[in-house]
Each structure stands twice: as structure tokens, then as C-alpha cells.
Amino acid sequence: MAEPILRVRDLSTYFFADEGVVRAVDGASFDLYAGRTLGIVGESGCGKSVTARSILRIVERPGRIVGGEILLRRPSGQVVDLVGLPSDGQQMRQIRGGEIGLVFQEPMSSLSAFHTVGVQLIEAIRLHSGLSKKAARDRAIELLALVGIPRPAQRVDAYSFELSGGLRQRVMVALALAAEPHVLIADEPTTALDVTTQAQILELIARLQRERDLAVILITHDMGVIAEMADDVVVMYLGKEVEKGPVDAIFHAPRHPYTQSLLRSIPSVLAEPRARLATISGSIPHPLARPAGCPFHPRCPDAMPGRCDVDTPVEVTIGDNHVTACHLYPEPVA
Amino acid sequence: MTTPVLEVQGLRKHFPIKQGLLGRVAGHVRAVDDVSFSIAHGETLSLVGESGCGKTTTSRCILRAITPTSGRILFRDEKGDAIDVATLDRKGLKPLRRRMQMIFQDPFSSLNPRMTIAEIIGEPLLVQGMSDARERQARVSELLRLVQLPSAYLNRFPHAFSGGQRQRIGIARALALNPSLIVADEPVSALDVSVQAQIVNLMLDLQDQLGLTYLFVAHDLSVVKHVSHRVAVMYAGRIVETAPTTRLFTAPRHPYTEALLSAVPVPDPRRRAQRIVLQGDVADPSNPPPGCHFHPRCEYATEQCRIETPELTEIEPGHEVRCLRAAELSLRGVASQ
Numbered sequence: 001m002a003e004p005i006l007r008v009r010d011l012s013t014y015f016f017a018d019e020g021v022v023r024a025v026d027g028a029s030f031d032l033y034a035g036r037t038l039g040i041v042g043e044s045g046c047g048k049s050v051t052a053r054s055i056l057r058i059v060e061r062p063g064r065i066v067g068g069e070i071l072l073r074r075p076s077g078q079v080v081d082l083v084g085l086p087s088d089g090q091q092m093r094q095i096r097g098g099e100i101g102l103v104f105q106e107p108m109s110s111l112s113a114f115h116t117v118g119v120q121l122i123e124a125i126r127l128h129s130g131l132s133k134k135a136a137r138d139r140a141i142e143l144l145a146l147v148g149i150p151r152p153a154q155r156v157d158a159y160s161f162e163l164s165g166g167l168r169q170r171v172m173v174a175l176a177l178a179a180e181p182h183v184l185i186a187d188e189p190t191t192a193l194d195v196t197t198q199a200q201i202l203e204l205i206a207r208l209q210r211e212r213d214l215a216v217i218l219i220t221h222d223m224g225v226i227a228e229m230a231d232d233v234v235v236m237y238l239g240k241e242v243e244k245g246p247v248d249a250i251f252h253a254p255r256h257p258y259t260q261s262l263l264r265s266i267p268s269v270l271a272e273p274r275a276r277l278a279t280i281s282g283s284i285p286h287p288l289a290r291p292a293g294c295p296f297h298p299r300c301p302d303a304m305p306g307r308c309d310v311d312t313p314v315e316v317t318i319g320d321n322h323v324t325a326c327h328l329y330p331e332p333v334a
Numbered sequence: 335m336t337t338p339v340l341e342v343q344g345l346r347k348h349f350p351i352k353q354g355l356l357g358r359v360a361g362h363v364r365a366v367d368d369v370s371f372s373i374a375h376g377e378t379l380s381l382v383g384e385s386g387c388g389k390t391t392t393s394r395c396i397l398r399a400i401t402p403t404s405g406r407i408l409f410r411d412e413k414g415d416a417i418d419v420a421t422l423d424r425k426g427l428k429p430l431r432r433r434m435q436m437i438f439q440d441p442f443s444s445l446n447p448r449m450t451i452a453e454i455i456g457e458p459l460l461v462q463g464m465s466d467a468r469e470r471q472a473r474v475s476e477l478l479r480l481v482q483l484p485s486a487y488l489n490r491f492p493h494a495f496s497g498g499q500r501q502r503i504g505i506a507r508a509l510a511l512n513p514s515l516i517v518a519d520e521p522v523s524a525l526d527v528s529v530q531a532q533i534v535n536l537m538l539d540l541q542d543q544l545g546l547t548y549l550f551v552a553h554d555l556s557v558v559k560h561v562s563h564r565v566a567v568m569y570a571g572r573i574v575e576t577a578p579t580t581r582l583f584t585a586p587r588h589p590y591t592e593a594l595l596s597a598v599p600v601p602d603p604r605r606r607a608q609r610i611v612l613q614g615d616v617a618d619p620s621n622p623p624p625g626c627h628f629h630p631r632c633e634y635a636t637e638q639c640r641i642e643t644p645e646l647t648e649i650e651p652g653h654e655v656r657c658l659r660a661a662e663l664s665l666r667g668v669a670s671q
Contacts, residue, residue, distance in 0.1 A: 274579070
């Protein structure tokens with residue numbers, strides 16, 4: 001495989017609140033390649049969104065990146081560590097939106113209600129290119145057509161509230177692609193949408209990826225969406241990566257007890273009617289009260305007292321690009 | 335399953351669209367437009383559909399949170415007599431309120447933060463006349479046990495609980511008065527997967543234990559598969575298909591049901607679906623298309639579908655479809671494991 005376009009190493013982002021320190025992301029490492037989709041999946045508080053915000057350097061106070069590297073290969077071939085850049089400096093502003101596009105969950109609140117779709121698109125286009133207003137407007141109409149919006153020449157003058165949820169999310173995708181980025185981060189892009197609209201948006205992202213060789217980071221809580229879209233998967237729990245690997249291994253040979261339990265607890269349209277679901281006992285702990293040792297141990301069916309509640313497991317390779325952090329899989333003796 | 339607890343016949347709810355200074359009525363949003371179904375004692379009927387299809391408006395009419403425009407909502411009391419809830423006034427409704435309860439979607443906004451758990455669950459008991467504090471306390475403890483929460487939690491406030499625990503408290507409150515019908519509007523959609531499974535199982539267990547009757551309103555077909563005996567699919571204010579759960583999923587007869595099923599992402603990368611991706615958006619209930627509401631997005635639509643409005647027709651015992659071509663089409667469902 002080619003060189004990764006984005007390399008994240010040991011990323012840690014903590015939130016320093018009055019009540020204590022929340023380790024929202026605690027040592028995330030993964031590679032992202034052109035033309036491939038990396039899925040980051042987990043439940044609330046697992047750190048998946050903070051990971052995305054860290055890459056874009058838009059973590060809000062009291063949050064701060066406390067360690068690690070985010071190595072982006074720029075179009076010139078030069079590799080920069082985004083952690084070392086000032087978050088509002090010129091270089092970071094070029095990268096954010098210019099080289100890394102972002103699609104948020106909530107298209108209603110991420111689009112301005114005071115400006116037409118066209119005005120927002122033209123601003124994004126001109127910010128990252130030298131196009132004239134007229135040329136940028138033509139480009140905006142092209143982009144709206146690209147994301148499958150009917151009658152783009154009229155819709156360019158519409159306000160976001162005049163559009164349906166699906167069309168708004170298409171506008172968000174058009175905005176994210178305005179500056180022709182190589183990396184697209186989609187944070188729960190279909191969570192607020194109905195299933196038939198979700199199918200449209202997922203298809204759109206997959207098509208654009210094929211056409212433009214985009215590297216996509218797809219963040220979601222929905223294992224179904226991951227199974228449909230991802231090539232590689234990172235499973236997170238309470239700020240920690242618990243398992244990562246190729247999508248087929250994660251779904252058909254999961255090794256971490258959390259991945260295994262999570263997969264068993266998903267309702268499925270293929271299940272027998274009224275079948276009871278397998279459950280994970282308890283609930284996700286408060287982020288300020290993260291358990292010692294392995295954060296999953298209080299809910300883990302395989303927890304080993306004296307070990308899992310004391311030592312934090314390290315990541316162990318258990319197969320082809322398949323890694324897990326669990327004491328069940330001992331470190332190979334070097 | 336015996337006589338229906340609830341029978342809805344030709345229910346309509348039209349909201350006026352007012353315009354201008356004088357509030358002139360410029361049109362109507364036909365949120366619910368001729369909906370009929372029934373629910374038997376001990377049964378779960380799921381009402382599914384996408385946003386704006388009218389499923390929540392239907393449930394609010396049944397609970398009489400809003401007054402329907404027309405139609406009948408027949409609710410059977412303990413003696414077996416049917417009462418039409420649709421036309422009752424406030425006073426007439428009060429004795430029925432205890433018999434219909436609701437479980438809400440958002441466990442964070444549906445519990446009063448200033449009341450203890452004991453007060454929240456005990457309030458319906460107090461309102462309906464259980465004035466003896468000790469009796470109430472005993473009942474509240476029993477309810478907590480039913481929803482598998484320790485009775486030590488009685489004097490705590492909602493903020494101390496997780497989403498899943500709060501949803502258990504909401505269920506205990508709904509059970510307090512032994513209702514004949516529980517309307518659950520998206521009860522698990524705000525919860526994390528690992529917690530969602532616990533609540534789905536709890537609702538199934540309580541139904542078996544207490545013989546509850548659920549009207550389950552949801553958009554998530556996977557959850558619906560796990561809870562329902564029968565499913566009704568709504569589109570743009572109308573029911574387009576009703577069938578027993580297995581039939582609806584494996585042998586749908588309405589093109590919208592087929593498309594809806596194929597759009598659900600299956601958690602298995604080896605089954606990446608050959609999806610039917612519907613074009614366009616959900617029909618606008620203030621200006622629905624003529625004929626079959628679904629025809630502009632339907633790949634099987636003919637000229638006739640643009641003109642003629644199909645009726646909900648029984649094509650097999652217990653399986654009703656609103657499609658002119660139901661008899662001739664062969665549609666794809668999802669295979670069981």
C-alpha cells in the first residue's frame with residue numbers, strides 16, 4: 001500500500017474541568033490512506049468526535065491536545081505535524097477546509113440561516129482559491145450538481161431552511177468539498193437523517209470517494225453504517241482504542257470483549273421477531289470516573305480480577321493489521 | 335389474542351396553515367390522513383415511518399394530547415364496552431387517562447429534575463386518588479423492582495442517573511396505574527446501543543410478565559423487528575402496509591416497505607446491500623401528490639398510480655396493503671438468519 005496521507009500517533013486530548021481531568025482521547029494511533037475509508041466507532045463519550053476535532057485543531061477550551069502527533073502529507077509532499085501548528089495560524093486555516101473537509105452531524109445548525117447556500121459556498125471556494133465572484137458562483141452551481149441537488153442553478157439562491165434535511169446534508173458535503181480536499185472527515189453525517197435519506201448520503205460519499213480518491217474518516221455510533229462503508233475500523237471506548245483492524249476481521253473475528261459484546265447487542269432486521277438482545281451489563285461510566293486499568297473491566301464478561309482492574313492493557317497485534325488492547329491476549333515475548 | 339383494546343378507524347388530523355395578519359387559513363397539513371388499525375390485548379403493534387409521516391401525530395391523537403379532525407378511536411374498558419376517545423371532553427377523558435400511559439423518547443427532559451424518583455413514580459398514584467403515603471411507597475418500591483432498579487434509589491433526583499436508568503424510571507411511572515395501553519414513542523432511540531438492548535429486553539419481559547399492550551412508535555426497523563407482533567408502515571399520513579412482523583420483513587407487498595427495508599444498513603460487511611436508493615424527498619403532507627402518495631418515488635409506478643388513490647386492502651389474512659399493483663408485484667424482503 002502507498003504512503004498514508006494522514007498518520008495519527010499516540011494522540012491524547014484532555015479536558016481540564018474544575019471537577020477533574022477528562023481524558024477524552026487517550027493514545028489514539030491510526031493511518032489513513034487515499035481512496036480508503038477509516039471508520040471510528042463507539043458509544044457516547046468514547047472520544048470519536050474529539051479525535052476528529054483534534055485533527056482539525058478545533059478542540060474547544062478547556063480541552064487541549066496534550067501529546068502525540070498528527071502527521072499530514074500535504075499536496076507538495078511535505079509532511080507537517082498538525083499538533084505543532086498554531087490552531088488559528090495561516091497554515092492551519094489553509095489545511096482546515098482546504099486540505100481536510102468536514103461534514104458535521106446537524107445540517108440545520110451547521111449552515112447559516114442568514115445567508116443563501118450560494119453565498120456560503122462562494123465564500124468557501126474563494127477562501128481557498130483565487131477565483132472571481134462570478135467564477136466561484138459557477139463553481140458553486142457545479143458543486144451542487146455534483147452532490148446531486150436537482151435544479152442547482154435555482155437552489156444556489158435558496159436559504160438552508162428552504163431545503164429538506166437530505167438536501168441540506170448534500171449542501172454540507174458540497175461545502176466540505178468546495179476547496180477540493182484530499183481528506184474528508186464525516187462526523188455522524190447521517191445520524192439526524194431518515195434511513196432512505198441516509199442511504200442517499202452514504203451512496204453520495206462513496207461515489208465522491210471513488211471519483212476523487214478521497215481519504216475518508218467516518219465517525220459513527222452505528223455498526224451498520226460502518227459495515228456498509230468502512231475499509232478499516234477503530235473501535236473506541238472511554239477515550240481508548242480497544243480494537244482496530246480490517247472491517248471483515250472486526251465483524252467476523254472480533255477479539256476484544258467490548259467489540260464482541262457490542263456486535264451481539266445490536267438489533268438487526270435479520271433477527272427472529274421478538275428475540276431478546278444480548279446485553280452489556282451496567283452503563284458507560286461518567287468520563288470523570290473512568291475505571292482504573294482497562295476502562296471496560298467493570299462491564300467485561302471476561303474480566304480478570306487483580307489484572308484488568310489494575311494494569312492498563314497495551315495494544316497487541318493479533319492478525320493482519322489487527323490490533324487489540326486486552327489482557328486476554330498476552331504480549332508476545334520478544 | 336382476543337378483542338382489540340384499541341381500534342382506530344379513519345383517523346384524520348389536519349393542521350391549518352395560517353397566513354397573514356388575520357390568520358387566514360391558506361391550506362392544511364394533512365399530518366394524518368385516513369389511518370385505521372387495531373391492537374389486541376397483550377400485543378405490540380409498531381407504527382414505523384420516516385419523519386413527517388404522521389406516526390407521532392397518530393399517537394398523540396390516541397392519547398388525546400391533541401384532538402383529531404375526524405375518525406373514531408375506540409378504546410375498550412374493563413367491561414368490554416367501547417368508548418370513542420376521539421370526541422370525549424376533558425372530564426370524560428380523566429378516568430381514561432390512567433388506562434393509557436406513555437413512555438417518552440428523551441429520558442433527560444421527561445423527568446422533573448426537582449422531584450425525587452419516589453415522587454415522580456408516585457405522582458400518577460396520587461393524582462388518581464391513592465392518598466395513603468405508606469400504600470404509595472409500597473407500590474413505588476414494587477414498580478422499581480419491576481424495572482430492576484434498587485429501591486435505595488427512591489430518594490434520589492433524576493440527575494444522578496444515566497440515560498438507561500432514567501428510561502427505566504419513565505417505564506415505572508407509565509406502569510404505576512396498570513394501564514391497558516402503553517404508547518412508547520421512540521423509547522430507545524436516544525440511548526447508546528449497549529443500553530438500548532437492556533431497555534428493549536425489559537419492555538419485552540414486562541409485557542410477558544404483566545400482559546401489557548404496546549403501541550410502539552419508531553423509525554428504526556431493526557428495533558421494531560425485536561419488539562413487534564405486527565407492524566404498520568406509514569408514508570405521508572397514510573398506512574401503506576400492515577402485516578405480522580415476519581411477513582412484513584420477509585415478504586413486503588408495498589414498494590415503500592421494500593425500499594425502507596433495503597435502506598437499513600446491515601451490520602455485516604459481507605452483506606453490503608444492493609440497495610434501492612429512493613430518489614427525491616418524502617412527500618410534503620401540506621401538498622401531497624395526487625393518487626398514491628408514493629408514486630413520484632416509486633419505481634413500479636404506472637399512469638394509473640398518478641390518478642387513482644389506492645385503498646388499504648387485505649390481500650392475505652392479517653396482511654393489508656395500499657397499492658394498486660400489490661397483487662402483481664413480487665418484492666424483495668430481508669432474509670432471516
